[in-house]
Amino acid sequence: MPSTKLLKERIESIQDTMKITNAMYLISSSKLRKARKNYQNVLPYFTRMRDTISRVVPHLPEEPVHPFFHVRDVPAPKRAYVVLTADKGMAGAFNQNTLKFLKAQAGDDPNAKFYVIGQVGYRALLHKDPRLVEEFQYSATAPSLQRARDITVDAIDDFKAGNLDEIYLIYTKIQNALTSEPVMVRLLPLDRDHLQPAPKGLGDPKGDVEMFPDAWTVFEQTAPIYMHGMIFGAMTESFCAEQSARMTAMDSATKSATEMIHDLQLEYNRTRQGSITQEITEIIGGAAAVQSSE
Numbered sequence: 001m002p003s004t005k006l007l008k009e010r011i012e013s014i015q016d017t018m019k020i021t022n023a024m025y026l027i028s029s030s031k032l033r034k035a036r037k038n039y040q041n042v043l044p045y046f047t048r049m050r051d052t053i054s055r056v057v058p059h060l061p062e063e064p065v066h067p068f069f070h071v072r073d074v075p076a077p078k079r080a081y082v083v084l085t086a087d088k089g090m091a092g093a094f095n096q097n098t099l100k101f102l103k104a105q106a107g108d109d110p111n112a113k114f115y116v117i118g119q120v121g122y123r124a125l126l127h128k129d130p131r132l133v134e135e136f137q138y139s140a141t142a143p144s145l146q147r148a149r150d151i152t153v154d155a156i157d158d159f160k161a162g163n164l165d166e167i168y169l170i171y172t173k174i175q176n177a178l179t180s181e182p183v184m185v186r187l188l189p190l191d192r193d194h195l196q197p198a199p200k201g202l203g204d205p206k207g208d209v210e211m212f213p214d215a216w217t218v219f220e221q222t223a224p225i226y227m228h229g230m231i232f233g234a235m236t237e238s239f240c241a242e243q244s245a246r247m248t249a250m251d252s253a254t255k256s257a258t259e260m261i262h263d264l265q266l267e268y269n270r271t272r273q274g275s276i277t278q279e280i281t282e283i284i285g286g287a288a289a290v291q292s293s294e
Contacts, residue, residue, distance in 0.1 A: 004275065007268040011261055018257040024090065025250035032243035035143070039236040042145070046229030050195075053226050057195045059215035066216065067160055068190045068223050077165035080113045080158070081106060082151065082187065082231070084171040084238040085121025087141045094172065094245040095120045101182035102170055106131070113164070117151075117235070143239050148232035152224055159188045171234040172241040178248075180241040185234075187227060 060066060083102050085095045099121055106112045114132045116122045118140035125132040136154075138147060158164045167188040174180045211218045 002267075002271070004268060004272050007264055007271060011264050011268065014257050014261050014264070018254055018261070021250045021253040021257065025247055025254065028243040028246040028250065032240055032247065035236055035240050035243065038143075039233065039240070042229075042232070046226070046233065049222060049226050049229060053219065053222055054195050056211065056215050056219045056222065057192060059211065060219060061216070066219065068188065068219075069192050071189050072165045074165060076111055078111045078113070078163065079106070079109065079166045079168065080115060080155070080164045081184075082115045082155070082167065082169045083117065083121055084140060084169075084235060085116060085118030085124075086242045087119045087139055089120055090249060091242050091246040092249040094242055095124070098170065098172055098182050099124055101184070105168070105170065105184055115151075140235070140239060140242070143232060143235035145228065145232055148228050148235060151231055152227045155187060156224060156227070164188075169231065169234055171238040173237060174241050174244065180244065185230070187230060190223070 081102060083098060085098050089095065095118070102114065106114070110131075112131050114125060114129065115136045116125060116132060117138045122132070122137065126134065138151065155164075155167050159167060166186065168184050169187045170182060170184045172180050173183045
């Protein structure tokens with residue numbers, strides 16, 4: 001049985017750890033609220049941009065096919081996966097689930113390329129998977145429109161140059177307040193049918209709309225902004241999911257620490273009581289021995 005000194009030191013150590021986990025829970029909660037507020041502030045803009053594209057797409061000519069819609073029929077397409085992970089750990093299985101989902105989707109495709117955002121995912125694949133693009137390094141902390149714009153420009157340039165045939169976006173989507181799971185959406189080529197429905201309140205998408213100088217040029221300008229919104233929305237939602245996962249992990253760690261302290265406190269009390277009882281027994285035994293000798 002450990003001594004009371006060791007038990008007391010262990011209790012104090014767990015109490016110090018519990019302070020850290022509780023502080024991380026509060027920090028994640030604050031970051032989560034801030035990220036959600038930031039996303040809600042820009043969401044109406046990108047929603048309207050998608051509505052605008054839905055108005056423009058029906059006016060695009062069937063031939064020639066716009067490069068953003070062109071599906072290349074090649075025997076071994078060059079696919080790229082933009083993967084959103086976290087910059088820090090201690091978020092439960094958040095990063096592991098994303099990387100596991102990535103490998104399930106990519107399989108053993110040697111032509112695939114992994115563009116990983118976030119230091120945890122980047123370090124997990126560095127020197128272990130040759131498909132990782134090492135020069136592509138972006139932080140996942142505090143998503144910004146400028147970062148999303150830079151990533152979009154790189155993706156569009158590689159797609160137009162023929163370096164990539166398909167570009168997919170993998171991120172963690174929040175299903176409800178308690179659960180989230182990795183999902184994959186196609187970034188390029190765009191799905192024309194997905195942009196076809198008429199937005200509510202804007203009437204017939206094939207109605208008379210004046211576009212200057214033409215629908216092709218308007219789409220050329222608005223489509224990248226739409227993709228900015230897709231990436232920024234995914235980055236923000238992934239960041240929110242990370243903070244939510246960290247809150248859950250830290251809350252669970254705090255509860256486990258509380259239970260451990262309770263159990264150790266009971267063991268400490270039993271040990272202390274046993275030592276006191278032993279000391280009393282020794283005193284009584286000594287007194288009895290003195291009396292008998294007299």
